[in-house]
Amino acid sequence: MFDIERWQEIFDTISKNKLRTFLTGLSVASGIFILVILLGFGQGMQNGIAQEFEGDAATSIWVWTQTTQKEYKGLNPGRQIQFRNEDYTTIVDKMDLNIDGKSKFYRPRGITATYGNDVLFYQVLGTTPEVQFIENEYIVSGRFLNNADEEQVRKVAIISAKIKREAFKNVENPVGEIIRISNIPFTIVGIYKERGNDQEEDRIFIPIKTAQMVFNGADKLDNLSFTLPAAENFDAAVAESVAFKSEVETFLKQKHSIAPDDQGGVGIYSPMEEAKRYYSLITNIKLFFWFVGVCTIIAGVVGVSNIMLIVVKERTKEIGIRKALGAKPWSIIGMILHESIFVTAISGFTGLILSMGLLEIIGPNIEVDYIVNPSVNFNIALATVFLLVIAGAIAGFFPAWRAATIHTIDALRDD
Amino acid sequence: MIEIKNLHKSYKMGSNSLHVLKGINFSVEEGELVAIMGSSGSGKSTLLNILGMLDELDEGSYTLDGVPIKNLNETKAAQYRNKFLGFIFQSFNLINYKNAMENVALPLYYQKVGRKERQEKALRYLEQVGLKEWATHLPSELSGGQKQRVAIARAMAAEPKVLLADEPTGALDSKTSYEVMDLIQKINDAGNTILVVTHEPDIADMCKRIVHLKDGVIVEDKKVEQVRASQYV
Numbered sequence: 001m002f003d004i005e006r007w008q009e010i011f012d013t014i015s016k017n018k019l020r021t022f023l024t025g026l027s028v029a030s031g032i033f034i035l036v037i038l039l040g041f042g043q044g045m046q047n048g049i050a051q052e053f054e055g056d057a058a059t060s061i062w063v064w065t066q067t068t069q070k071e072y073k074g075l076n077p078g079r080q081i082q083f084r085n086e087d088y089t090t091i092v093d094k095m096d097l098n099i100d101g102k103s104k105f106y107r108p109r110g111i112t113a114t115y116g117n118d119v120l121f122y123q124v125l126g127t128t129p130e131v132q133f134i135e136n137e138y139i140v141s142g143r144f145l146n147n148a149d150e151e152q153v154r155k156v157a158i159i160s161a162k163i164k165r166e167a168f169k170n171v172e173n174p175v176g177e178i179i180r181i182s183n184i185p186f187t188i189v190g191i192y193k194e195r196g197n198d199q200e201e202d203r204i205f206i207p208i209k210t211a212q213m214v215f216n217g218a219d220k221l222d223n224l225s226f227t228l229p230a231a232e233n234f235d236a237a238v239a240e241s242v243a244f245k246s247e248v249e250t251f252l253k254q255k256h257s258i259a260p261d262d263q264g265g266v267g268i269y270s271p272m273e274e275a276k277r278y279y280s281l282i283t284n285i286k287l288f289f290w291f292v293g294v295c296t297i298i299a300g301v302v303g304v305s306n307i308m309l310i311v312v313k314e315r316t317k318e319i320g321i322r323k324a325l326g327a328k329p330w331s332i333i334g335m336i337l338h339e340s341i342f343v344t345a346i347s348g349f350t351g352l353i354l355s356m357g358l359l360e361i362i363g364p365n366i367e368v369d370y371i372v373n374p375s376v377n378f379n380i381a382l383a384t385v386f387l388l389v390i391a392g393a394i395a396g397f398f399p400a401w402r403a404a405t406i407h408t409i410d411a412l413r414d415d
Numbered sequence: 416m417i418e419i420k421n422l423h424k425s426y427k428m429g430s431n432s433l434h435v436l437k438g439i440n441f442s443v444e445e446g447e448l449v450a451i452m453g454s455s456g457s458g459k460s461t462l463l464n465i466l467g468m469l470d471e472l473d474e475g476s477y478t479l480d481g482v483p484i485k486n487l488n489e490t491k492a493a494q495y496r497n498k499f500l501g502f503i504f505q506s507f508n509l510i511n512y513k514n515a516m517e518n519v520a521l522p523l524y525y526q527k528v529g530r531k532e533r534q535e536k537a538l539r540y541l542e543q544v545g546l547k548e549w550a551t552h553l554p555s556e557l558s559g560g561q562k563q564r565v566a567i568a569r570a571m572a573a574e575p576k577v578l579l580a581d582e583p584t585g586a587l588d589s590k591t592s593y594e595v596m597d598l599i600q601k602i603n604d605a606g607n608t609i610l611v612v613t614h615e616p617d618i619a620d621m622c623k624r625i626v627h628l629k630d631g632v633i634v635e636d637k638k639v640e641q642v643r644a645s646q647y648v
């Protein structure tokens with residue numbers, strides 16, 4: 001290894017056989033390059049999915065009422081479940097749950113909202129001030145619902161930017177305008193906008209207490225929603241939302257006499273679990289990338305082996321000459337392996353550096369959904385380089401050994 | 416210097432066996448210039464290859480400079496070749512990607528001579544064969560005669576005890592052949608032992624002794640009056 005004379009001999013050989021060296025190097029470097037890029041994008045997709053779901057209020061849990069599907073304790077299936085205020089307060093105050101944000105909804109039935117002579121074809125929904133945090137809403141004009149609205153049972157309403165656009169075309173600022181809900185006047189106090197899509201901007205919010213009292217809601221609730229405190233990592237977040245979901249579900253089913261295994265009765269959804277599904281999809285995609293990458297590496301190994309085989313074959317006569325001049329078999333084998341390892345290592349590292357450099361440069365600039373900062377584990381990339389180098393050495397060893405140990409006279413006769 | 420007793424060699428080819436050398440007895444003193452003659456296929460190269468430890472004998476004994484040569488593995492054979500023998504081949508056998516000087520220096524690399532000294536020595540031997548100006552040329556840029564002179568310089572560079580030349584002029588025209596023989600005679604004049612395989616009588620006449628091979632045995636072994644090649648050059 002530290003035989004300077006041999007290094008010089010090898011540099012001579014390499015520099016005078018540029019094409020051969022180049023081809024060997026190219027096959028190794030491109031193999032590594034492709035592998036690293038593939039692995040990088042696999043990781044990038046994983047990062048992208050994680051970010052997509054961690055970004056907004058992803059740790060939220062939605063609960064709604066449904067009809068039951070199973071007979072239970074003498075109760076017929078098809079029974080419509082109705083949540084009550086007490087359900088909400090029990091979950092929030094009595095159960096030992098770690099809740100960050102919470103909100104409840106009541107949707108008055110059989111009502112019509114109007115503005116002047118126009119019917120407003122939007123959903124009227126009673127809710128609490130916290131909803132804006134849970135749903136990522138923000139105010140573009142006026143204010144959101146507040147606690148005073150709630151306590152004083154004010155007849156106020158919040159409309160969306162979309163509603164303003166569609167139903168208040170001729171009004172410069174709808175804040176302060178009066179709308180009528182089942183002929184009862186409500187004052188618009190704010191306009192909200194939904195982050196992202198405006199599909200959810202079809203709702204007019206009023207204070208929940210108002211909704212319940214004015215529209216015969218008593219203590220009825222239709223929907224509950226919660227958010228959980230930020231978890232340490234993605235897996236913890238998934239685990240926590242699953243645990244939360246099951247506790248709430250168990251409680252509500254028990255409270256409303258719903259069979260524990262009933263698919264109906266209580267609807268409950270957590271986007272985190274959806275993310276989990278994406279996540280395992282990503283794991284599969286990564287596996288696929290690995291598979292392609294490993295195939296690439298195998299192709300690289302086969303390529304390097306073939307080149308080594310040809311190189312040694314081509315050099316059989318040279319080996320004979322060297323032996324006639326006094327080269328020992330092991331010095332021949334050593335020379336060939338030394339050269340092969342040197343070339344594959346240099347080109348392997350070149351491929352590694354180029355591909356990692358590329359990822360480093362373009363990675364942070366990639367702006368595609370679901371791909372964030374593609375990068376690769378350096379140790380894994382390094383290990384593949386070593387794998388290729390070793391494979392090249394092994395592939396070179398056998399023909400080298402054969403060429404070095406056949407009778408010199410036979411090697412010399414080779415043409 | 417060389418002593419061979421009852422040497423036999425056969426080549427196996429499938430079930431057949433070709434008995435090429437059938438009991439050769441022969442010895443060479445230091446400083447001799449011996450021509451080995453015979454028609455094509457008479458076993459001249461086979462004999463020379465065995466003397467050069469490139470091939471193995473089947474039967475008999477071979478002593479080189481007092482060292483019995485038998486049952487050598489490749490490693491030992493390589494050492495002996497490097498120390499005792501220099502080869503000159505009909506087809507030159509230069510390494511095509513190395514220039515003249517690097518080719519000449521190669522046996523010295525295997526003698527573990529340092530790079531600088533190797534190059535100096537190689538240049539000196541190239542000068543002796545009149546090719547100093549061609550030191551940096553690749554074999555492909557040299558004529559046949561020049562290539563053979565590079566090969567001779569290479570064989571000399573290791574300072575071997577015996578030079579073995581297999582048809583050194585076989586691939587050359589007669590004028591170039593005489594130049595090469597002139598060189599070989601001069602090397603012999605300096606005291607080196609040389610064996611030359613040839614089937615050309617005029618080349619054999621330029622040696623000091625002619626050994627005639629026929630059907631695997633020596634049929635004639637005579638000392639001759641040397642014809643100097645220089646008169647034709």
Ligand SMILES: Nc1ncnc2c1ncn2[C@@H]1O[C@H](COP(=O)(O)OP(=O)(O)O)[C@@H](O)[C@H]1O
Pocket residue numbers: 426427428433435453454455456457458459460461462
């Ligand atoms: N490696 C070998 N395998 C089989 N037969 C061989 C081999 N080398 C030489 N021969 C045969 O041995 C005989 C002698 O060959 P050789 O010594 O090369 O003759 P020369 O050099 O006198 O022309 C020839 O008939 C040749 O065909």
Ligand SMILES: [Mg+2]
Pocket residue numbers: 459460461
């Ligand atoms: Mg011959």
